[in-house]
Every structure is written in structure tokens, then in C-alpha cells.
Amino acid sequence: MIILKVLHTLIFYSIAVITFFVGTLMTIPFALIAKEKHLVFHFSARIWSRLLMLVSGAKVTITGINNVPKVGGLILASNHQGAFDILIHLAYMPRHFRFIAKSELFKIPFFGWYMSLAGYVPIERDVSASAHRTIGSVADVIDQGDCVLIFPEGTRSKTGELGPFKRGSLMAAFSSGASVVPIAISGSYQMMPKKTFVINRVPISIKFGQPISFNKYHGIKPSKNDYELELNRLREEIQRLLQS
Numbered sequence: 001m002i003i004l005k006v007l008h009t010l011i012f013y014s015i016a017v018i019t020f021f022v023g024t025l026m027t028i029p030f031a032l033i034a035k036e037k038h039l040v041f042h043f044s045a046r047i048w049s050r051l052l053m054l055v056s057g058a059k060v061t062i063t064g065i066n067n068v069p070k071v072g073g074l075i076l077a078s079n080h081q082g083a084f085d086i087l088i089h090l091a092y093m094p095r096h097f098r099f100i101a102k103s104e105l106f107k108i109p110f111f112g113w114y115m116s117l118a119g120y121v122p123i124e125r126d127v128s129a130s131a132h133r134t135i136g137s138v139a140d141v142i143d144q145g146d147c148v149l150i151f152p153e154g155t156r157s158k159t160g161e162l163g164p165f166k167r168g169s170l171m172a173a174f175s176s177g178a179s180v181v182p183i184a185i186s187g188s189y190q191m192m193p194k195k196t197f198v199i200n201r202v203p204i205s206i207k208f209g210q211p212i213s214f215n216k217y218h219g220i221k222p223s224k225n226d227y228e229l230e231l232n233r234l235r236e237e238i239q240r241l242l243q244s
Contacts, residue, residue, distance in 0.1 A: 009199045023048050038119030042096045049091035057201035064208035068094050073142030075173050075180045079162050080151040082188035097147035138172040160189035165235050177218025182209035184241035207241040
């Protein structure tokens with residue numbers, strides 16, 4: 001079994017690398033003539049992600065997809081179980097979205113260039129120094145009618161359980177007044193736990209909850225109690241989706 005898992009993993013990574021470069025080279029000509037380059041790159045990324053999820057052997061079930069509004073700026077808030085979460089969201093999210101990523105990733109040759117063209121939002125490790133710039137960038141994306149994906153835990157779970165939410169994770173929601181759709185992913189931790197690169201074939205579940213409106217906070221400064229209330233409300237909803 002271990003040998004088969006390792007072989008399957010090697011095949012997966014080989015296909016991932018080859019198709020990434022081939023797909024990107026095929027995408028560039030279309031992006032150069034497109035008015036909205038990030039949409040072209042997202043379309044390419046969705047095809048690539050769907051292919052890789054097929055190769056992974058994971059059986060994916062999706063519930064509550066109609067809870068995601070079809071139009072308008074939106075924040076998508078998901079728990080973060082494993083390294084496959086971004087790939088899963090790219091493959092099965094019903095709408096185009098951008099995500100916030102560590103600025104170090106944008107410095108990786110070729111890959112960082114791809115992320116910039118795709119419209120992803122960089123954030124510095126020193127969050128206090130870049131929080132306002134990041135919030136402004138997210139608000140701009142939302143004002144354009146696009147979606148932004150956030151992981152309120154800030155990092156992958158060490159155990160697969162839902163971790164505490166970062167205090168600044170909902171600042172963009174309060175600032176923009178955009179609705180937040182809670183999302184619960186189950187199974188991605190078992191698919192590739194931390195500190196290992198071996199891929200397991202496990203069932204994956206994606207559940208979309210009802211949007212949480214932040215419109216009443218738009219244009220006003222929320223109190224500390226308001227912030228704690230909404231942060232707990234979001235976390236409790238994602239926890240409920242995980243347990244349902």
C-alpha cells in the first residue's frame with residue numbers, strides 16, 4: 001500500500017508540474033489580448049485544478065452551492081485543513097475569486113509572476129505594516145464585483161480541527177460591508193497531513209453556508225464587541241457546517 005501511495009504521489013506531482021507550465025504557456029497569448037487578464041488566468045487555473053483533483057482520486061461532494069450569490073462583491077471564508085484547500089477551491093468554487101497570499105510567494109520565479117497576473121492579493125508577514133494596504137486592495141476587488149477567499153485561521157490546522165480565528169481576518173468585511181459566505185472543507189487534512197507529501201485518496205466534502213451580511217457596518221467604525229460578535233458568529237457557523 002505504501003509503495004502504491006508513493007507511486008501515485010509521484011505521478012500526481014509530475015502531472016501537476018508539467019501541466020502547470022504547459023497550461024501557463026498556452027494561457028499567456030489569450031491573457032495578452034484580454035481586457036481582464038485575471039479572468040483568463042482563473043479559467044486556466046480552474047481547468048488545471050479540476051484535472052489534478054481527478055488525478056488525486058478524491059471523491060468530492062458539494063452541498064449548499066446555491067448559497068453563493070451569483071453576482072456582486074463577496075468574501076468567501078473557509079476553514080484551512082490542508083495544502084489541497086486552494087486547489088479544491090479553484091476546482092469547485094462556483095464563482096471566480098482571488099485569494100490573499102504571503103508576499104514571499106510573489107517572489108518565486110514564474111510562479112509569483114503568474115499570481116500577480118491572476119490578481120491575487122499579497123500580504124506581508126508583518127501584518128501590522130501592511131494591513132491597511134491589504135484591506136484597501138481587498139475592498140477594490142470587492143467594489144469591482146469580484147470575490148476574495150480568506151482563511152480566518154491564518155494558517156493550516158495542525159490537527160484537522162477548526163483553530164482560532166485571527167483578529168484581523170474580518171477587517172475587510174467590516175470596511176467594505178460585503179457579505180461573507182462561510183465554507184467548511186472536510187477531508188483535506190487526511191488527504192495530505194502536515195509534514196508529509198504523500199497523497200491519500202480520501203472523500204472530500206465542501207459545504208457552503210448562508211451569507212452573513214456586513215452591510216450595516218459599512219461606513220462606520222465597529223466596536224470591539226461588534227468585531228468579537230461577528231468573528232464568533234462566523235466561526236460557529238463554519239463549525240456547525242463541519243459537524244452537520
